[in-house]
């Protein structure tokens with residue numbers, strides 16, 4: 001019998017700390033690019049600093065002195081110079097291709113063009129584009145982050161395909177059909193599955209004995225990916 005993802009998400013959401021989600025596409029893109037391989041707390045601290053010292057605005061980023069950007073980038077992990085270049089590229093795309101208003105440009109674009117525009121930004125591939133569409137309120141499009149995807153595979157909600165991209169596509173299709181057009185449920189599912197993958201259903205040594213989904217889960221054998 002197929003696992004009921006509505007029950008899964010409801011159980012996990014009860015354990016997920018409430019955080020305020022970003023909902024502006026430029027902010028979501030900057031969030032992705034603010035650091036490299038850093039945890040959420042460090043990412044949030046750097047993002048707050050960027051907001052205070054530079055501003056979450058393409059014009060302000062374009063005008064910011066290099067030294068100010070580099071000083072923040074150096075606290076965000078490897079390759080700070082690359083990060084500064086990416087921030088400049090983000091600002092340039094918004095100014096040159098969206099007349100400074102990314103949210104407005106996306107709202108006026110048909111879905112395919114919207115995704116093409118999003119994928120022009122650094123570090124924005126298919127999953128990030130899905131996430132931005134969903135959390136910016138641009139459409140009820142499912143998205144799942146790598147930790148959440150691992151949870152779905154272990155639960156038996158979707159099968160692991162030959163590539164990450166194919167597994168992701170299958171999982172998104174399943175979430176999409178369960179959500180039935182409800183963006184709020186898709187956002188809750190994204191956040192709750194990700195949190196579960198980071199805390200209990202970790203890549204190695206999942207904490208199955210402490211897991212509220214133990215009785216629902218088809219977790220044997222546990223796969224690492």
Ligand code: SF4
Nearest residue numbers: 201206208211217219
């Ligand atoms: S029972 Fe174990 S493998 Fe299944 S979802 Fe929970 S932690 Fe993950």
